[in-house]
Amino acid sequence: MTEAVTSERPPAGRRALAPLALAQFICCFAGSNMNVMINDISRDLGTTVHGVQITITVFLVVMAAFMIPGGKLTDRYGRKRCFLVGLTIYGVGALMSASAPGLGGLILGNSILQGVGTALLIPPVYVLTTLLFPGFASRARAFGVIMAMGGLGAAAGPLIGGVITSGLGWRAAFVFQALIIVLIAVLSRALDDPLPPDPNRSFDTGGAVLSAAGLILVVVGILAVDNNVWLAVVLLALGVLVLAWFVRSMRAREAAGREPLLSTAVFRNRTANLGLVTQHLQWLLLLGTSFTVAAYLQVVRGYNAVETGVVFSAATLGLLVSSLAAERLAKRRPPRTLILAGFALGVGGIVVLITMVNSFPSAWAFAPGLLLIGLSLGLMLTPSVNVVQSSFPESQQGEIAGLSRSLSNLGASLGTAIAGTILLAELTTSTYAAAMITLAAIGLLGLLTAAFLPGTAVPTGGEGDGA
Template identity: 50%
Template sequence: MIVLPLALAQFVASYAATTMTVAVSAVAADLGTTVLGVQAAITVFTLTMASLMVPGSKLSDLLGRKRCFLAGLAVYGAGALLASLAPGPGLLILGYSLLEGIGSALMIPPIYILVTVTSPDLAARARALGVVSGAGALGAAAGPLLGGLVTTWLGWRASFLVQVLLVGLIVLLALRLAEPPAPPREKRFDVGGALLSAAGLFFLVFGVLQSGEYGWFVSRADFAVAGIVLLPAGSISPVWLFAGIGGALLAVFVAHLRARERAAREPLVPSGLFRDRVTGLGLATQHVQWLVLQGAFFVVAVFLQEVRGCDAIETGLMLTPATVGILAASAAAGRMARRHSQRWLIRVGFVLAVAGLLLVLVLVRADSGVASSVPGLFFLGAGVGIMLTASANLVQSRFPDAAQGDISGVSRSVSNLGSSVGTALAGSVLAGTPHLGDRSFALALATLCVAAVAGLVAALLLPE
């Protein structure tokens, strides 16, 4: 079955992005570093993956989708093995942050390309994308629980060894994948475009991640480089410094694409891709979906651990209703695609997600029972599960097979950026309150509700 290795690979990549959050203290103590040092490794992993997703997607056209997928798995597995053996933070960053990040950027775009080009019709594509998207969301949701179990019982290194074993299994399954012939493409890789896109996304994501420490608008602390204070506390947040650099580099990137097209040379991605209204709005909904999902998981996890005193295992169990909602919606993706348009499903998904966030906001308190969070988290998970599949199907199906490498990389970059923004946005709201409690929890959830409503507006603007 072609979907199985692809879904497992998406699960592993999503799992790696969240499982380290519950092992931070254990890793820091074992490697003789600080919690901030381990968090920096997690940040570099996110930055590497998001920055290289577009070039990684382009390589899938040049090298072949299956070959690029297998190469990504090999790099990822080597990184996980190195991280499991790390005697200090340096090797952890090399293995986990860099090699696993590069491996993810190589293997994730081919997942969605292969699903798209091997599906005979929209319903079959929706079923396959539902399985893959559900596996990704499940990996993100189950990361804290599984990571907590493995770290508690076997140690944090075992979590990386589990990834190595899973990668080995995926490679064996993937060797039997049948890949349709890739379209003929120019064999010269757009190195300039790759560098500009990677640098632009790096600075953009890095800027967003600074919001947790410095805030979004006014800097909470001095921002210094090499001991020189560039932005004093009370001035503009460094978020906008890095976001400005990233935005400028991405503007140069777009100009570079157009210049290559005028010279009749193939660019990293076609510039016309960004001018299509349906694609733009579809990518916007993808961004918001991952923002809301990761932001909500982060807020709920912090609330459960810091306010209610839950451990990693209890936190993962409390998030189970959202996981069940995601899996139920993903399982029904093919059936829903036959009965309803992708636009309608995206809109319904956002409505359910907003309703779920509001239920959590209204029902959950520091002293409320365990059952109080179940309906809200289930509706949130179901809404996101519907949207993840429908949005991916809408965007990927917008383009012919020859352009799947182009749209897949952009789509995955937008989704990863949403995950980073969601965690950073929620974290900055929590960090801006005097102490963690019901008020800070409510404020963070209300912020995510506003973001989800903005996503609903984008979905309503999608043309019929």
């Protein structure tokens, strides 16, 4: 890579940052804003809380299932082209959701089309950021902006969605998403793709089918626990077997000299593997907590969409505070320290959410715990993403971006599925506490995982640590 190319990249990166950050915002917004529409959608479409939970979870699992193939397609067809196709599919899905006559239409528009659109447009966000911002420090700043926007979308989703739902109806929230997509498409004219696409690069269709099927079976199995335990066990077992088949097919393709969907080399980088686990657990914690608190407030406490959204403003405030300090903290502390602090704050926030809610009837009893959740999210999202992306060279950015976002969205879908399965068995204060205790245990697992990360910054391109 020449010095001339490197010197030209920061301006191109700065021009690209706005559409990339907005794309991250709207996709994360879509994953959390429906949590405050549970009662409104249930009444309007003649469904149940469980039906809305399935819609949210299917959206997240479709993203997870197709994110790895989506990342791989960026190498073959180009980052910008995949980004624009993803925007188009997402926008069509948003408009279909806004006009859905029933739950099936909502699942098709939101869960399927918006899920597939997200799977196509998010990997280019991570690949382009990594390519356009050389060096760990500049990349950390760029990812800081993008992850702050993503975290803001996830944390402020309930508030923005609640205001729109209360003022204009839940369908208007999907129109809002479509309008943001149009804005991103206009801003995307400034996007430059530093690497040319390789149309001759092979695509592992069989691996894509196996990975998607395995992930879907696992999440559907968790959702089925509430209705049929034996069916859930069968689906989970099938999911594990299909994923094992996928791993075996990857190794077979490599042994035969053919390119698999995922190179087995990406799993030999210890630092990146630990970073991937922390990303998975972060999103599991966030979306699980968001769904649990939102469902409890609306169904048990009887709050409307805007009241629920206002309560979640505490999480948004926490996220903004920690995100604004993220760049300064990244210069003073290694990623491991920030991720450890994030998980510690997250677990502390869940403990506060359990104790305060049981002790005080006011809605503001939720504020301290949600504030800590927001602070934790802003602290750890950026360093964990930067650790993973910076561990690999340019040639592997497509597949690691797909794997990274797949595991994050799988965490989000599992968080909603696990918490929802516990909570919706019989929605009471006791099941609320049980769901939150489960999420706290998952947060402790994240804390333990982060403790094994290296204490210093990761070299760009994975120059160390067995890449």
